[in-house]
Amino acid sequence: MSDAGKKAMRLHIGGHEKRDGWTIMDTLPGPHVDILGNCRDLSQFSDGSIDEVYASHVYEHLSYMDELVPALEEVYRVLKRGGLFRMGVPDLEVICRLFLRPGQSVSTRSQLMRMMYGGQIDEFDYHKAGFWFDAVRDLLVDIGFSGVQRVPSFGLFKDTTEQMFDGQRISLNITAYKA
DSSP states (O other): OOGGGSOOOEEEETOOSOOTTOEEEESSOOTTOSEEOOTTOOTTSOTTOEEEEEEESOGGGSOTTTTHHHHHHHHHHHEEEEEEEEEEEEBHHHHHHHHHSTTOOHHHHHHHHHHHHOOOSSTTOOOOOOBOHHHHHHHHHHHTEEEEEEESOOOSOSSGGGOEETTEEOEEEEEEEEO
C-alpha cells in the first residue's frame, strides 16, 4: 500500500482518554490502553513509522542522568520525517514562582511540591527531572528536532497539559518536528 493509502499512526504515551485515530501506550493496563509499555522503550515500533507522538506529563518520571535523553531519542527514531512531537511536562519555572510567592499557605505549597516531586501515590508517580523551556529546547535540538516551540495549549486531550493553578498554566507544552 502506498503512503497515501496508509492510516496515520498517532501514538499517545501515557494517555487515559480514548480518541479516534490515537493509539494509547501506558505502563499500567486499563480499558483505555492499546499497548502496554513505557516511553523509554519504543522498540515495538520501526524507525520512521509514526506520524505523531503526544506525551503528557511522562518524561518528568525519568532520571535526567540516564533515562531522559534515550527516551527522547526513541521518539525521534520512531517519528517519520516531518513528524510532530507534542510534549507536556511540569513547568519548573512557573511552579517555583508560585511556590515562592509571598503569602502562600502551607496547603498551597504542599500542592505545588507535589507538582515538583510527583504525587507519590504509586511506584511510577515520582518526578526525577525538572524542566524549563530553554533546557528542553536545547536538548531537543541536540537530538535533531527542529521548529521547537512553546505553546500554551495543544487542545487535544483533557489532561495535565491543560491544568491551571492559581490562574497560571503549570504545564510546559512544547511542539517539535523531526527534521
